[in-house]
Amino acid sequence: MxxxxxxxxxxxxxxxxxxxxxxxxxxxxxxxxxxxxxxxxxxxxxxxxxxxxxxxxxxxxxxxxxxxxxxxxxxxxxxxxxxxxxxxxxxxxxxxxxxxxxxxxxxxxxxxxxxxxxxxxxxxxxxxxxxxxxxxxxxxxxxxxxxxxxxxxxxxxxxxxxxxxxxxxxxxxxxxxxxxxxxxxxxxxxxxxxxxxxxxxxxxxxxxxxxKGEGEQVAGDWCQFCKVKCQCKALAKRCTEDFDALQESGTTAELMTNDDIARLLPKLSDIKKWAEAVGEYALDRALKGDKFPGYKLVEGRSIRKIIDEEAAASKLTAEGFDADNLYKPRALKGITDLEGIVGKKNLATLLDGILVKPQGKPALVPESDKRPPLNSNSAESDFESINN
Ligand code: SF4
Known part of the structure; x- marks a missing residue:
């Protein structure tokens, strides 16, 4: 080892x-x-x-x-x-x-x-x-x-x-x-x-x-691969301090302003990853026998599935059901797979006018992002069809 x-x-x-x-x-x-x-x-x-x-x-x-x-x-x-x-x-x-x-x-x-x-x-x-x-x-x-x-x-x-x-x-x-x-x-x-x-x-x-383990725990981007990140109080504090600050901001309004939300936006991705990691850690520890007050282990939701498709189809057709109705229609492979078969350039030429790149969904990104900004007055109507 x-x-x-x-x-x-x-x-x-x-x-x-x-x-x-x-x-x-x-x-x-x-x-x-x-x-x-x-x-x-x-x-x-x-x-x-x-x-x-x-x-x-x-x-x-x-x-x-x-x-x-x-x-x-x-x-x-x-x-x-x-x-x-x-x-x-x-x-x-x-x-x-x-x-x-x-x-x-x-x-x-x-x-x-x-x-x-x-x-x-x-x-x-x-x-x-x-x-x-x-x-x-x-x-x-x-x-x-x-x-x-x-x-x-x-x-x-x-x-x-x-x-x-x-x-x-x-x-x-x-x-x-x-x-x-x-x-x-x-x-x-x-x-x-x-x-x-x-x-x-x-x-x-x-x-x-x-x-010697001296000094202060300081959270930052270096926490990503730390093996104690799910238990670390310094990281938990870093991920939640903005929410605490909102509670203590002294404003009488009960709703966040756009400025409040803008301060949270850059941290949402880290907070989401941290929250998911803590959830997974807690489940793993619970499966190993740890107790978390107020929580219990249960069987999760499961989806019914057919474990032998051929056997299922033959039983149903034997009962007189039409095989054409039992199977899904054939579906075309994804573009990457087709490029692998036909060749990237060749596929673009052969499917000219059929292979298209639709307009992307709007995304809210930091101003430093290289993409040009959308016109905010028209963005909503421009993207209405996509959102629908
Ligand atoms: S998760 Fe905690 S202990 Fe680990 S590097 Fe970050 S602050 Fe330090």
């Missing part, structure tokens, strides 16, 4: 902002997810491809690939190829200036000099004179990950610097995130002095507090 550091590099965005979080979630098991397993499989394929290119054995990767094979998808090899192509291209470039440059794959990194008990594994590290480059593969596609001031990448860079600075003259580090499923290639460069300054003035002092 993989070892996990209490102050992990991947969780650093969280414990750098909320120092008690690392100890609070220390004993909560990692439940894992299908997405995480799919990502692990893609990572294993990436490491295998790079190691094969370097003529290194891939026994560990082969075992992992076999274990996780259920999570393979047809699109995976293409994304693995994109990643390995970028890394190998960068390696070739580094060799032009440093002939003995090396590419380290799945390199264990020790950053305990900066973070108590800190260690991790770098996906790919190109070590050369001048610039040391850390490449990190991200298989997720839900959130675009930026390398800019990314603490996880900066911690890996420190570990790599410690490991290789005796052998190479490293002046700066480049941190690169490759997220092929959404075409994201994000790079960030720092002089070594800047990296070491951050380590000495921000990282290490904060890590020393975090390993």
């Amino acid at each position: 993989a070892q996990h550091a209490i102050l992990s590099a991947s969780g650093s965005h969280r414990w750098l902002h909320c120092t008690p979080s690392a100890l609070l979630e220390k004993d909560v098991p990692d439940s894992g997810s299908d997405y995480a397993r799919e990502g692990s499989l893609a990572h294993a394929y990436c490491a295998k491809a790079l190691k094969e290119n370097l003529g290194i054995g891939t026994k560990g990767e082969d075992i992992e690939i076999e274990e996780l094979q259920d999570y393979f998808t047809d699109e995976m090899p293409g994304h693995v190829e994109t990643y390995t192509g970028i890394v190998l291209g960068k390696f070739e470039e580094a060799k032009k200036s440093t002939p003995d440059a090396v590419l380290m794959v799945e390199q264990r990194l020790d950053f305990s000099k900066y973070i108590p008990e800190g260690f991790g594994t770098g996906d790919a590290i190109i070590v050369a004179d001048g610039t040391l480059e850390i490449c990190d593969f991200k298989y997720g596609k839900g959130v675009e990950v930026s390398a800019i001031a990314n603490s996880q990448m900066m911690i890996y860079a420190l570990g790599a610097y410690e490991r290789f600075s005796d052998e190479y003259r490293i002046e700066r580090v480049r941190m690169t995130i490759i997220q092929p499923r959404i075409g994201n290639l994000s790079e960030y460069e720092l002089e070594i002095d800047q990296l070491l300054y951050w380590a000495g003035h921000v990282l290490t002092p904060t890590a020393k507090k975090a390993i």
Whole structure:
């Protein structure tokens, strides 16, 4: 089983902002997810491809690939190829200036000099004179990950610097995130002095507090993957404080004004996700035997279903019911499926005038959104038919 550091590099965005979080979630098991397993499989394929290119054995990767094979998808090899192509291209470039440059794959990194008990594994590290480059593969596609001031990448860079600075003259580090499923290639460069300054003035002092669980719980976007988010009072307070503020606003009106609603709008999505997560957590705990005062477990609503359609149809036709009336009419496949069969361009040409893109429903978005605003006077009548 993989070892996990209490102050992990991947969780650093969280414990750098909320120092008690690392100890609070220390004993909560990692439940894992299908997405995480799919990502692990893609990572294993990436490491295998790079190691094969370097003529290194891939026994560990082969075992992992076999274990996780259920999570393979047809699109995976293409994304693995994109990643390995970028890394190998960068390696070739580094060799032009440093002939003995090396590419380290799945390199264990020790950053305990900066973070108590800190260690991790770098996906790919190109070590050369001048610039040391850390490449990190991200298989997720839900959130675009930026390398800019990314603490996880900066911690890996420190570990790599410690490991290789005796052998190479490293002046700066480049941190690169490759997220092929959404075409994201994000790079960030720092002089070594800047990296070491951050380590000495921000990282290490904060890590020393975090390993002791000191400091205040501070909620923010870093709470998303915190393992105690459903129990966290600081996050609950953050999600509900605007509602409390409305109660205490001192206005005599019982209805919210548009200004009140505008203040709530940016937080609704986070509040909704948090509320759903708390509900799911409570159900999970109740199923495990926990009690929640005033609540009980019951069987949920269920929908009747036919478990053997062929047997049902043959019994009904045997009773004289017309088979044509028993089945749904044939339905055309969705556009994406049809594009897969016919080809995207070909489908658009063949169905010219039949394949259309109707006007989208109106959406209320922040002013910073790139789309041009609708004319609010006419928007209601313009969209009346859609709403109907
Ligand atoms: S959910 Fe709570 S403990 Fe976790 S990071 Fe957020 S504020 Fe900190």
